[in-house]
Amino acid sequence: MHGRNTSTRRRFLRLAGSTAVIGALPIVSLRPVEATPETMATAIRAVVGGALVQTGKVKLDIPPLVENGNTVPMTVSVASPMTANDHVKSIHVFNEKNPQPNLGNFFLGPRAGRAQVSTRVRLADSQKITAIAHLSDGSFWSVTAEVVVTLAACTEEVI
Amino acid sequence: MAAALINVPKKAKRGDVIEIKTLMSHIMETGYRHTTSGKIVPRDIITSFACRYNGEEIFRADLFPATAANPFISFFTIATESGKFDFEWIGDNGFSETAAASIIVE
Numbered sequence: 001m002h003g004r005n006t007s008t009r010r011r012f013l014r015l016a017g018s019t020a021v022i023g024a025l026p027i028v029s030l031r032p033v034e035a036t037p038e039t040m041a042t043a044i045r046a047v048v049g050g051a052l053v054q055t056g057k058v059k060l061d062i063p064p065l066v067e068n069g070n071t072v073p074m075t076v077s078v079a080s081p082m083t084a085n086d087h088v089k090s091i092h093v094f095n096e097k098n099p100q101p102n103l104g105n106f107f108l109g110p111r112a113g114r115a116q117v118s119t120r121v122r123l124a125d126s127q128k129i130t131a132i133a134h135l136s137d138g139s140f141w142s143v144t145a146e147v148v149v150t151l152a153a154c155t156e157e158v159i
Numbered sequence: 160m161a162a163a164l165i166n167v168p169k170k171a172k173r174g175d176v177i178e179i180k181t182l183m184s185h186i187m188e189t190g191y192r193h194t195t196s197g198k199i200v201p202r203d204i205i206t207s208f209a210c211r212y213n214g215e216e217i218f219r220a221d222l223f224p225a226t227a228a229n230p231f232i233s234f235f236t237i238a239t240e241s242g243k244f245d246f247e248w249i250g251d252n253g254f255s256e257t258a259a260a261s262i263i264v265e
Contacts, residue, residue, distance in 0.1 A: 071227040098225050099191045105221035106234070112217065113176035113237040119220075120227035122189070153227075 037128075040094050043101035044132065047092050048140045053132060057141040058091075060131045064146065069123040069153035074103075078115035078133040078141070088115040090134045097125040110136075122153035163258035165246060170263045171238035179210065179218075180233040183248045183256060189224035205230055205250035213242040222250075238264045 044053070061075040078088045087110040093103035106117045115133070123129075126149045132142045166180035183205065190202025202224065210218040218234045230248075246258045 100223055102223045103225045107219040111237055112235050114235040116235055118233040120231050122225050122227050
């Protein structure tokens, strides 16, 4: 008798627990769909096509520990002589966990003199950032940096 | 009324690599935020930025909701001749702003 009582209590608790989870679900689904490493890979493929992306040449300056994800300073530079025959055509920056996989596309040319771009971005979570440079000879070079974000951007509620 | 901040050296030697810094005041509403009542705040961002040096485009950028409010962009160019830099920002809801800066190249 006593045993059965415990089991119903357990069953009740389990039921209550699962209802609580179901109840919590709509709140979770209110959050926008996150970009995933897969969507980042898709976004990268949209830029590079089937080309091989090599590691190197690109430098990504971004703080490894970010307190406020709403404004994160970021500088991308590429080792390139920036001549008419050998220059950086574009720089593309991607992220894993923002609602969208793109952080920015920057198009430059031999007139830039130096392949370096700075901007400020939003980061919704601790994640990996990848910068890819497209060179005039058609090759792609990349670098990846890991960033830890304390206060996330993008998804907070407006008061 | 949006306002742009531009930083271009007034003078440069021919062939110098100069840095150009730009900032446009804009809310850059991501479209992913909700009000407390659950309504989505519609997206309102700048989607593209371009810089022309005496009419020729030298730099262009695609912006996304991931660009922080009041987009700051800095880049480099070679000072080739005296003249004018034209900057243009285009965005959602018909947003379009321009700014200009002149340079003397010796």
